[in-house]
Structure formats: structure tokens, C-alpha cells
Amino acid sequence: MPDVGLVKTQYYTFAAPPQELVLECGKKLGPITVAYETYGRLNSAGDNAILVLHALTGSAHVAGWHRIGERKPGWWDPMVGPGRPLDTDRFFVVCSNVLGGCYGTTGPASLNPATGKPYGLDFPLVTIRDMVRVQKALLDHLGVKHLVTAVGGSMGGMQALEWGVLYPDFMSSVIVIAAPGRTSAMNIAFNAVQREAIYNDPAWRGGDYYGTPGPERGLALARMIGTITYKSDESWSFKFARAMNGRPGDLFCLDGRFEVENYLHYQGRKLVERFDANCYLYLTKAMDLHDVGRGFNSYEEALARIKCPCLAIGISSDILFPTYQVKEIAEIINQGGGRAFYWELNSPYGHDAFLIEFAKLGAMLREFLAQIDKRPQEKV
Numbered sequence: 001m002p003d004v005g006l007v008k009t010q011y012y013t014f015a016a017p018p019q020e021l022v023l024e025c026g027k028k029l030g031p032i033t034v035a036y037e038t039y040g041r042l043n044s045a046g047d048n049a050i051l052v053l054h055a056l057t058g059s060a061h062v063a064g065w066h067r068i069g070e071r072k073p074g075w076w077d078p079m080v081g082p083g084r085p086l087d088t089d090r091f092f093v094v095c096s097n098v099l100g101g102c103y104g105t106t107g108p109a110s111l112n113p114a115t116g117k118p119y120g121l122d123f124p125l126v127t128i129r130d131m132v133r134v135q136k137a138l139l140d141h142l143g144v145k146h147l148v149t150a151v152g153g154s155m156g157g158m159q160a161l162e163w164g165v166l167y168p169d170f171m172s173s174v175i176v177i178a179a180p181g182r183t184s185a186m187n188i189a190f191n192a193v194q195r196e197a198i199y200n201d202p203a204w205r206g207g208d209y210y211g212t213p214g215p216e217r218g219l220a221l222a223r224m225i226g227t228i229t230y231k232s233d234e235s236w237s238f239k240f241a242r243a244m245n246g247r248p249g250d251l252f253c254l255d256g257r258f259e260v261e262n263y264l265h266y267q268g269r270k271l272v273e274r275f276d277a278n279c280y281l282y283l284t285k286a287m288d289l290h291d292v293g294r295g296f297n298s299y300e301e302a303l304a305r306i307k308c309p310c311l312a313i314g315i316s317s318d319i320l321f322p323t324y325q326v327k328e329i330a331e332i333i334n335q336g337g338g339r340a341f342y343w344e345l346n347s348p349y350g351h352d353a354f355l356i357e358f359a360k361l362g363a364m365l366r367e368f369l370a371q372i373d374k375r376p377q378e379k380v
Contacts (some may be wrong), residue, residue: 005196009035009060009104014137018361019132024294027124031113032136035104036060036096039080042211046145050086050133052076052095053152055355056226056283057275059103062095069278073307078358083363085369091148098159099134100126100282108278109210120278128290129154132162148373151365153177153354154321155283156289161329164306165292173372174306175365177313177354180325181332182291183301190229191284194222198277207278209262219277220268227267227278231319232350236260303329311368312342313354313361320351341368 013033020030037060042049052062054075062071063080080086086093097105100123102137108123115122124260139147145378150163157179164174180187198204201218240260250256255266293299312330323344333340343364347353354361 009037011035011104012141014141016379019186021130023124023130024127025125029043029106029124029126030123032106033104033110034096034099034106034134035101036094036138037062038142039063039093040091042092042143045203046143048090048148049092049094049139049142049144049146051150051157051160051163052080052086052093053150053267054095054098055152055154055156056287057271057280058156059101060095060097061103062093066350074119075355079314079362079365085365086151087241092144094139094144096135096138098131098155100131100279100286102276102279104329105134107276108207108282109276116211120210120238123278123282125285125289126282127286128158128162129166131286132166135159135163136167147172149173149175149369151175151177152179154179154351155269155287158287161292161306161310162332164308164310165302170306171308173308173368174310175313175368176310176326176329177361178318178326178351180290180321180323181303182293183237183288184325188288190225190320191288194225194284195281197221197225198281204277207281209277215277216272219275219280220265220272222277222280223268223271224264227264229320232319232348234317234348235350235352238348239263300332300336303332304338306333306338306340308339309340309372310340311364312340314342314344315349315351315353316344316346317348317353318351 013031018029021032021305057076062076064077077370078084080093082087082089083237099104102106102109108119110119112119112122127219147170150160153352157176160174161176161181163171198215198218201211201215204215204218243259244251245257245259245262293302296302310333312326314326316323327342330340330342345353345357345360347357349356
């Protein structure tokens with residue numbers, strides 16, 4: 001694959017007047033540092049930008065880069081770069097770590113300027129809408145005047161939809177992948193038990209664990225629970241079936257494990273190595289609070305604010321955000337006089353398909369962007 005160029009994480013610190021951002025919860029936060037990466041070049045009109053929004057434990061590093069022969073793959077590597085669906089010869093691609101995250105943007109693990117210690121649970125509750133307002137400040141700083149699209153999957157899709165509601169004149173399209181317009185009771189239930197896993201780890205210490213290993217078992221268990229919801233029955237069965245790990249005699253041992261159990265433990269350990277437990281608590285809560293209708297007279301009124309074309313992509317085997325939740329977005333926008341499309345990604349991989357089915361998803365994005373972006377076909 002072609003290289004997307006030398007890209008590194010950059011940081012922007014801003015403070016909204018009067019030096020603080022007023023969050024949806026009513027509390028103030030500032031200054032705020034945002035970690036972000038850009039790919040490609042912004043044109044002179046400032047209107048060739050694409051904003052990519054990441055999911056729950058993602059980061060700004062959406063695509064790979066080289067440094068002295070070293071390559072660090074991004075979480076959406078096949079989608080971003082020269083000639084790829086988000087073509088960096090044509091588009092200026094921006095991705096930032098969300099507010100409340102732990103990859104450089106201000107969050108619970110950041111130092112509280114008032115105390116000189118990590119915020120921990122002193123960090124205020126943030127929402128998807130707060131994240132989007134911070135992203136808008138970043139784009140203003142970068143000189144972006146108009147977005148070709150805002151695109152994301154899962155929690156990233158929630159952010160993309162909020163962009164369409166909050167800033168309807170700022171973009172030419174919105175692409176929502178495997179995400180609802182409001183979080184359902186089942187989704188909230190999944191997140192609640194994950195947070196309980198962290199709360200019940202004695203090493204969590206009420207969120208004041210910095211300087212210690214922290215609630216490793218609790219965070220690992222939370223990830224194991226979440227991972228179950230990211231797959232489908234078909235994908236679990238195909239990958240593991242009833243295969244056992246270890247010696248045949250382990251079958252009748254209490255601690256004998258099926259291969260699927262080993263996989264869940266592996267995913268838990270991987271997250272512990274790279275993520276902060278308090279950030280996991282705050283971001284899952286932000287997902288629970290997601291409802292684009294909040295603050296408007298109705299959910300329908302909020303979606304009617306989306307003036308640009310909206311592509312809602314559901315995943316056929318998704319049990320976390322079933323297709324009906326995604327399809328509802330397009331239906332309500334169209335009923336309100338807008339222009340929306342529902343396309344379905346047929347995949348056995350469940351919710352994770354938007355991080356796996358790059359060929360199928362890439363073709364969808366390429367086709368949709370070709371319809372939306374009518375600017376002259378020239379490199380920047």
C-alpha cells in the first residue's frame with residue numbers, strides 16, 4: 001500500500017472565553033488540549049476537509065506513517081491515503097482524540113491545573129456533544145471552512161451525527177456507521193456492567209489510583225464483556241467453535257479454558273496495556289447519554305436540522321447497534337424533508353465489521369463521496 005506520508009500526533013491547546021468551555025453538564029473545563037493528526041493538505045478555500053471520528057478506545061492515529069523505516073499502522077489504515085477511499089491526494093483528513101480520552105486530549109488522566117495531580121473523578125462528565133464542540137474549535141484553528149464529510153463508526157458515528165445536528169451548514173455530508181441517534185436501554189445495560197467491573201476492583205480506589213498499577217482486573221473484565229458485544233454468533237462459532245486450549249485432560253478442570261475464553265482474556269490484557277480505566281468509565285457514560293434530541297423539542301426536530309445528505313450504514317450481524325437503530329436515522333431524516341440513505345454492510349463479523357471489512361466499506365464510502373463531492377478532480 002502507498003504511504004500516507006510522515007504524520008505525527010500534534011497538539012492544540014485552546015480555552016474558550018472566558019478561558020473555559022461550558023460543558024453540557026453545566027461545569028466549566030479549560031484549558032483543553034487536543035491531540036490530533038492530519039493527512040493530506042488543506043486547499044486554499046479550506047473546503048476539502050474530511051473529519052474522521054474514532055470509536056470508544058480509538059485515537060487520533062487513524063492511518064499509518066513512516067519514520068526512518070518504521071511503520072505504525074493506524075486503526076483505519078486501508079481507508080486513508082493516496083488513492084484510498086479517503087484519498088489524501090484530494091482530501092485533507094483530520095482525526096483527533098476525543099475529549100475525555102487518554103491519548104493526549106484532556107481527560108480524567110490529565111493533570112488538573114488546579115491541583116497538579118490527575119483529575120480522576122474530579123473530571124467533569126462530558127458528552128458526545130461536548131466532544132464535537134471541541135472538534136469544531138480544532139477545525140477553526142486549522143483553518144477548515146467547510147467539511148466534505150464527518151465520518152465515524154460506533155461512538156465515532158454518534159459524533160458524526162451530532163456534527164450534522166450542531167453544525168448543519170458546515171458540511172456537505174454526514175456518514176454514520178453502526179451507530180444510533182440515541183442509545184437504547186440494551187446498550188446502556190451493556191455499558192453499566194462494564195463500569196461495575198471497574199468499580200468493584202479494589203485497586204480502582206474510587207478513581208484515585210494514579211501512581212499504582214490501577215484496576216487492571218476490572219478494566220480487563222470490562223473489555224471482555226464489551227468484546228462479546230462486538231462480535232456475532234456466526235463469527236464466534238467460525239473462529240473458535242468448541243475448541244479447547246491445553247491438554248485433553250483439562251476438559252474436566254474448573255480452570256480449563258475453551259479457546260474463546262483465552263481470546264477474551266487476551267483482549268482484556270491488551271486494553272489494560274494501553275488504556276486508562278477512568279477514561280473508560282467516562283467515555284462509556286458519554287455513550288449512554290448520547291441522544292441528539294436532547295435540548296430540542298423532539299428527536300425528530302433534531303434530525304430535521306441535518307441539511308446535507310446523510311449516509312447511514314448498518315451492519316447486518318451487529319448485536320450492539322442492530323440495523324433497525326441505524327435505519328431509523330435515515331427514515332426520520334427523510335420524513336422531515338431531508339435527504340438520507342440507508343445502506344447495509346452484509347458481514348458475519350458483527351459490530352467490529354467496520355474495522356474489518358475494509359474492501360466492502362471502502363467501496364461504499366468511495367461511491368457516496370463521488371456523488372457528494374462535485375469539486376474539480378485535482379490534487380492538493
